[in-house]
Amino acid sequence: MTSAPPVSAAYDDLAKRGVLTPDPAQRQAAQHLDAVLQALAAEQPKGLFSKFFDKPEPVRGLYLHGEVGRGKTMLMDLFFAAVPIRGKRRVHFHEFMDEMHAGMAAFRQSDKGRDSDPVEAVVKPIIRSGLRLLCLDEFHVHDITNAMLLYRLFDKLFAQGVTLVATSNVVPDELYKDGLNRQLFLPFIELLKQHCVVASLAAERDYRRMKFAGQQVYAFGTGPEVRAEMDRLWLRITGGEQGMPGTVTSIGREIAVPQMAMGAARFGFADLCEKPLGSRDFVRIAHQFDSVVIDDVPQMDRTRSDAAKRFILLIDNLYDRGVKLGASFAVPLEQLGKDDRTAFEFQRTISRLDEMRSEDYLGKGLRDAPAAS
Structure with missing residues (x-):
């Protein structure tokens, strides 16, 4: 008998011990997360020279959306703890974007900032750190400065092989809804759906x-x-x-x-x-x-x-x-x-x-x- 994959196994253990009430929608979401985890774990290090010449292909991530209190954060906890790679980071979406804006502002004030791309400047140290998995909690876009930055930022991160797993209260098509110049934001939504499986966590109860x-x-x-x-x-x-x-x-x-x-x-x-x-x-x-x-x-x-x-x-x-x-x-x-x-x-x-x-x-x-x- 084969054992359950890590996120599902951890979820089943919590249910067995009575920590949570089993919910089919939550378990389905756990299976989506297991698929990402297994794909990341299956990636093998490439040859010595290939890292200089090959364009990395990121594992397709997950965008998990659902109403508040349905267990998205709990499932992200289980997933992040189980991912067997070192190059992973979990952060709240707004904290991450604040870091990006602060890094770009500092770069613009430097001598190099006059002629170079500030987005490239903040992406480079992220890639040098060995990041392969970025987990963002509560992905929600309401700020025009974030809306205008997201495509350029994630286009570079995805191109460098970073996998995104995000939780949100809204479906991708409703991000930055009714925002100023929203038509300029739409390419990011398509980029997001290209690089992430979009899954709904339609649990019936507000467990929180x-x-x-x-x-x-x-x-x-x-x-x-x-x-x-x-x-x-x-x-x-x-x-x-x-x-x-x-x-x-x-x-x-x-x-x-x-x-x-x-x-x-x-x-x-x-x-x-x-x-x-x-x-x-x-x-x-x-x-x-x-x-x-x-x-x-x-x-x-x-x-x-x-x-x-x-x-x-x-x-x-x-x-x-x-x-x-x-x-x-x-x-x-x-x-x-x-x-x-x-x-x-x-x-x-x-x-x-x-x-x-x-x-x-x-x-x-x-x-x-x-x-x-």
């Missing part, structure tokens, strides 16, 4: 919404009972997975994540607000996880001014992105901010915290908040 249905996401007080309440919420969010330590890469450094599983992360307040983290770090966290649990949020008086400022930034970024928040607080929300130096900003934070536990907020999908520049 189901995780939070009827849940009290905040606990108040301290001690083992409160911790146990947060443990129960964490296991509800992750489908029973305890999770493992991990990291978030931000500005060239690693932010430790004590527990992460199934698109969720769990931190202590001190992990986020008593360390030298800033808004760009919190944006990275908000783009990497759809749910965040924070333990042991204390009352913030004048002795915790810096921590209070970071907490304000953290909640702003989670809220703007629509990330689902579970948290334990030492005191009721209205008593959290006791520092007159942050009192005004804290009022907005309390208002947002109150909204973030509402059924309306918990029932909505992630928002297309911009990435950090």
Whole structure:
């Protein structure tokens, strides 16, 4: 009896352990991802001289689209973990495009930037890094600067043998819909469909919404009972997975994540607000996880001014992105901010915290908040 290919096997294992409810549409998507994985794994290194003369042919990738909460990110997690090649990268679409724009701007300001192609300049280091697989989460085009860049950028990446796997909430033909000068963007849609299989994830349920249905996401007080309440919420969010330590890469450094599983992360307040983290770090966290649990949020008086400022930034970024928040607080929300130096900003934070536990907020999908520049 032959074993299931890696993504399907990992999916079946999660279903068997009760972490997720089996869904035929999700399993079909896993099979599409397995096809890409197996094609990448089957590529054999070519001869010493062929790399200088042969034009590389990329493995055809996958563009997986579907409504929010259908499991696209979870499947991308399984796929990326299983791909057996070193030259792979996964990044949120807007973060990747911000990097490209920043690289082109820096090149234009350099001496070489006067007569050379800035797109070529940002593609070259990507290719030199050995990248073969680029995974982009939440492919969504609403910015004309991205729309006008995408064809030139991906035409060069595909020509150099890079395979694209992307998730999106919209079909390719609706990308940049009603955008300014959209006719100039249409060639990119054709290029995308040429180099990627387009597949729909038509799962019937919004699994992300189901995780939070009827849940009290905040606990108040301290001690083992409160911790146990947060443990129960964490296991509800992750489908029973305890999770493992991990990291978030931000500005060239690693932010430790004590527990992460199934698109969720769990931190202590001190992990986020008593360390030298800033808004760009919190944006990275908000783009990497759809749910965040924070333990042991204390009352913030004048002795915790810096921590209070970071907490304000953290909640702003989670809220703007629509990330689902579970948290334990030492005191009721209205008593959290006791520092007159942050009192005004804290009022907005309390208002947002109150909204973030509402059924309306918990029932909505992630928002297309911009990435950090």
